[in-house]
Amino acid sequence: MPTLSSTQLTRISKSLLRAAGTSEEEAETVTRFLVNANLAGVDSHGVVPNLIIYLQGLRSGDIKARAKIEVRMESPSTALIDGNWGFGQVTCSRAMEIAIEKAERSGVGAVGIFNCNHIGRLADYALMAVDKGMIGFIAANCEPYVAPYGGRERVLGSNPLCYGIPAGNERSVVVDYATSAAAEGKVRAVLFKGEKLPPGWIVDSQGRPSTNPADLYEPPLPPERIKLAGALLPFGGYKGYGLGLVVDMLAGILTGAGSSQDMTTSGWLANGVFLMAVKVSQFVPLSDFTQRADRLLDAIKNSARAEGSSGILIPGEPEINERERRLKAGIPISEKAWQPLVDACKQYGLDVQNLMRT
Amino acid sequence: MPTLSSTQLTRISKSLLRAAGTSEEEAETVTRFLVNANLAGVDSHGVVPNLIIYLQGLRSGDIKARAKIEVRMESPSTALIDGNWGFGQVTCSRAMEIAIEKAERSGVGAVGIFNCNHIGRLADYALMAVDKGMIGFIAANCEPYVAPYGGRERVLGSNPLCYGIPAGNERSVVVDYATSAAAEGKVRAVLFKGEKLPPGWIVDSQGRPSTNPADLYEPPLPPERIKLAGALLPFGGYKGYGLGLVVDMLAGILTGAGSSQDMTTSGWLANGVFLMAVKVSQFVPLSDFTQRADRLLDAIKNSARAEGSSGILIPGEPEINERERRLKAGIPISEKAWQPLVDACKQYGLDVQNLMRT
Numbered sequence: 265m266p267t268l269s270s271t272q273l274t275r276i277s278k279s280l281l282r283a284a285g286t287s288e289e290e291a292e293t294v295t296r297f298l299v300n301a302n303l304a305g306v307d308s309h310g311v312v313p314n315l316i317i318y319l320q321g322l323r324s325g326d327i328k329a330r331a332k333i334e335v336r337m338e339s340p341s342t343a344l345i346d347g348n349w350g351f352g353q354v355t356c357s358r359a360m361e362i363a364i365e366k367a368e369r370s371g372v373g374a375v376g377i378f379n380c381n382h383i384g385r386l387a388d389y390a391l392m393a394v395d396k397g398m399i400g401f402i403a404a405n406c407e408p409y410v411a412p413y414g415g416r417e418r419v420l421g422s423n424p425l426c427y428g429i430p431a432g433n434e435r436s437v438v439v440d441y442a443t444s445a446a447a448e449g450k451v452r453a454v455l456f457k458g459e460k461l462p463p464g465w466i467v468d469s470q471g472r473p474s475t476n477p478a479d480l481y482e483p484p485l486p487p488e489r490i491k492l493a494g495a496l497l498p499f500g501g502y503k504g505y506g507l508g509l510v511v512d513m514l515a516g517i518l519t520g521a522g523s524s525q526d527m528t529t530s531g532w533l534a535n536g537v538f539l540m541a542v543k544v545s546q547f548v549p550l551s552d553f554t555q556r557a558d559r560l561l562d563a564i565k566n567s568a569r570a571e572g573s574s575g576i577l578i579p580g581e582p583e584i585n586e587r588e589r590r591l592k593a594g595i596p597i598s599e600k601a602w603q604p605l606v607d608a609c610k611q612y613g614l615d616v617q618n619l620m621r622t
Numbered sequence: 623m624p625t626l627s628s629t630q631l632t633r634i635s636k637s638l639l640r641a642a643g644t645s646e647e648e649a650e651t652v653t654r655f656l657v658n659a660n661l662a663g664v665d666s667h668g669v670v671p672n673l674i675i676y677l678q679g680l681r682s683g684d685i686k687a688r689a690k691i692e693v694r695m696e697s698p699s700t701a702l703i704d705g706n707w708g709f710g711q712v713t714c715s716r717a718m719e720i721a722i723e724k725a726e727r728s729g730v731g732a733v734g735i736f737n738c739n740h741i742g743r744l745a746d747y748a749l750m751a752v753d754k755g756m757i758g759f760i761a762a763n764c765e766p767y768v769a770p771y772g773g774r775e776r777v778l779g780s781n782p783l784c785y786g787i788p789a790g791n792e793r794s795v796v797v798d799y800a801t802s803a804a805a806e807g808k809v810r811a812v813l814f815k816g817e818k819l820p821p822g823w824i825v826d827s828q829g830r831p832s833t834n835p836a837d838l839y840e841p842p843l844p845p846e847r848i849k850l851a852g853a854l855l856p857f858g859g860y861k862g863y864g865l866g867l868v869v870d871m872l873a874g875i876l877t878g879a880g881s882s883q884d885m886t887t888s889g890w891l892a893n894g895v896f897l898m899a900v901k902v903s904q905f906v907p908l909s910d911f912t913q914r915a916d917r918l919l920d921a922i923k924n925s926a927r928a929e930g931s932s933g934i935l936i937p938g939e940p941e942i943n944e945r946e947r948r949l950k951a952g953i954p955i956s957e958k959a960w961q962p963l964v965d966a967c968k969q970y971g972l973d974v975q976n977l978m979r980t
Contacts, residue, residue: 342729342730344906370728419925471927471931506795506937507797517918547878548875548878560867564770569774576771
C-alpha cells in the first residue's frame with residue numbers, strides 16, 4: 265500500500281487533469297479539494313475514485329473543461345449561477361466567493377447553482393467563509409438513495425449539508441454530514457469487510473430493517489456495478505428525514521437544478537447546490553464571537569463523559585487531527601486505489617515515477 | 623375536561639393579558655401564537671402553562687409590557703434587534719417582519735435578537751415568510767438540558783430550529799423540532815403516565831443510558847419543581863449534536879444573547895433567536911418552485927411504506943391535520959390546565975363564565 269505525501273498526490277492529480285485538457289486553474293482547484301479530502305481522512309471524497317470518474321466525465325463530455333460560469337440572476341445578497349457543467353469544485357468555489365463578496369457588502373450572501381457537477385466534500389467551501397470571519401453554510405442534493413421516514417422507496421438523496429463557524433485559536437466548528445444515517449460508500453465498505461451494519465442504516469427491498477449490507481444491493485453485488493434494491497435510512501428518524509427534505513428543496517428546487525425526482529439515476533454525479541455566507545461582524549464584533557465560541561467549545565470538550573464514551577468531539581475535530589497526522593505521515597492509498605491512478609498516468613503518457621519524485 | 627373553541631380560548635387569553643397591563647397589540651399577538659400552538663396539538667407551547675408563566679413574568683418584571691423593540695445594527699440584509707425583555711412573540715414576529723422586508727428588497731434577510739423572552743412555537747414565524755412566497759428559517763437557544771454526544775453533562779439547550787418552505791395547493795413543509803431526542807416536557811409526560819422512555823432519550827446522573835424518566839430529575843420529582851440530575855440526549859447521535867451546537871452559535875453567540883454557557887438556570891424562559899427569510903422568486907419563479915415542490919411531496923407521500931409503518935408524513939402535516947380537527951371539535955384543556963386559568967381570571971377580576979360565552 266503506497267503512502268504519498270500531499271505534494272506527490274497533488275502533482276499526480278494536477279498533471280492528469282492538465283493532460284486531460286483542463287486549464288491550470290481548474291487542475292489546481294479540483295486537485296486542492298480532492299487532496300484536502302484525503303488529508304482529512306475522508307477518502308471517499310478524495311483523489312480516488314473521484315479523479316478517475318472526472319477523467320471519464322471529461323472524455324464523455326459530462327464535464328466540460330474551461331466551462332463558463334454565468335450569473336443568471338442577481339440581487340444585493342443573492343445570485344443564481346449556471347455552472348454550464350464545468351467542474352463542480354470550480355463552480356462551487358466561485359459561488360462561495362460571490363456569496364462572501366455579497367456578505368461583505370450586505371451582511372449575507374446566498375447563492376444557488378444549477379448545471380453543476382460533483383462538488384465533493386462540503387467542508388472546504390464552508391471554511392472559505394470561516395477564513396473571512398463569516399459563517400458558511402452549504403447544502404447539496406443528489407440522486408435518490410434514501411427512503412423517507414416510514415417508507416422503503418428511494419425518494420431523497422443522501423443530501424449532505426455543512427455549517428462552518430469560526431472560533432478562537434484558529435479553531436472552527438465544521439458540521440458536515442449526509443442526512444442519511446450513513447452514505448452508500450460506508451455500506452459498501454462494510455460489505456467488503458464481510459461485517460454486519462449497525463441497526464438503522466438500511467431497509468431491504470421489502471422495507472424490512474436489515475443489518476446485512478448485501479440487502480442494499482441488487483445482485484451482482486459491488487464492485488461489479490451499483491444498483492440498489494433496498495434503501496438507505498435518514499439519520500435520526502423523522503427529524504433527519506425532515507432535514508434531508510429541506511436540503512432537496514433548497515439545493516434542488518430553489519436553484520432550478522431539480523429535486524431528487526428530476527435526477528437521472530445514471531450514476532453520473534450532479535449536484536444542486538445552495539450556499540450562504542453570513543458576516544459575523546454585522547451582528548457582533550468577531551473577537552467577541554470567537555471568545556464566546558471558545559468558552560462554549562471548552563465547556564463541551566471538558567464536560568464529563570457518558571459511560572463507555574471514548575471522549576467528546578467538537579464537530580470537525582477528527583478531520584483536523586487526521587489532517588495534521590497525514591501532513592506528517594503521508595496519505596495511505598490502498599492498492600485498489602493506486603492501480604487506477606497508475607493506469608491513468610499510462611493512458612495520458614505521464615511518467616508516474618517522475619511524478620512521485622520527492 | 624373542558625373543550626374550548628379557539629374563540630373562547632382567545633378571549634380568555636387576551637382578556638387576562640389586557641387585565642395584566644399589556645397593550646391591545648401585545649395581547650393579540652401573544653394570544654395568537656399560544657392558541658395556534660394549541661390548535662396544532664402542541665399543547666406544551668399553548669396557553670397553559672405558558673400564559674400563566676407570562677403573567678408571573680409581568681408581575682416579577684421579567685417580562686416588560688409595552689417594551690420598545692430597538693434595531694441596534696443594520697445592513698441591507700441584516701439586523702440585530704434588542705427586545706428589551708418585552709414579550710418574545712411580539713419581538714420575534716417583528717423581527718421576522720424585518721427579515722421579510724429585507725428579503726423583499728435584497729433577496730435575503732437575516733435577523734438576530736437578544737434580550738428576548740420565550741418565543742414559543744417556532745413554526746408560526748417561519749410560516750410568516752412562507753405566506754410571502756419565501757423560505758423561513760428560525761433557530762432559538764435556551765438553557766442547557768442536553769449532553770453532547772459522548773457526554774453526560776448538560777451543556778447545550780434543546781435548541782430547536784424550524785424551516786418553513788412553500789409548496790402548492792396551499793400546502794407547505796414545516797420542519798420544526800428540538801435538536802434533543804425529546805423535549806423535557808415529553809419526559810415529564812411519560813413520568814406522569816408511569817411508563818418507560820424509548821431508548822436514546824436520556825442518560826442518568828452517572829451518564830448511563832436510561833429508560834426510567836425519573837432518572838432525569840433530582841428528587842423531589844416533578845411537578846414539585848424541576849431540577850435535572852441526568853441529561854437529555856441529542857437526536858441522531860453525533861449528527862444531531864452538531865446541529866444543536868450550530869443553533870447555540872447562531873442564536874446565542876452571533877446575536878450576543880449568550881450561549882447556553884451564559885444562561886442562568888433560573889427556570890426563566892429566555893431565548894436567543896436567529897431567523898432568516900429567503901425570497902424564492904429571486905432564484906426561480908414561485909410557481910415553478912411550488913409545482914416542483916408538489917411533485918416531490920407527492921412522490922414522497924405516495925411511495926411504498928416500510929414494514930410496520932403507519933404511513934409517510936410530510937413534515938408539518940400532522941399539525942395541519944390537528945388544526946383542522948380542533949378548529950371544528952374544539953381544544954381539549956385538561957382539568958390540571960383549566961384550574962390555573964380559572965384562578966388567574968379570579969385574580970384579575972374577570973368573569974370566566976362571561977368569557978366562555980359562545
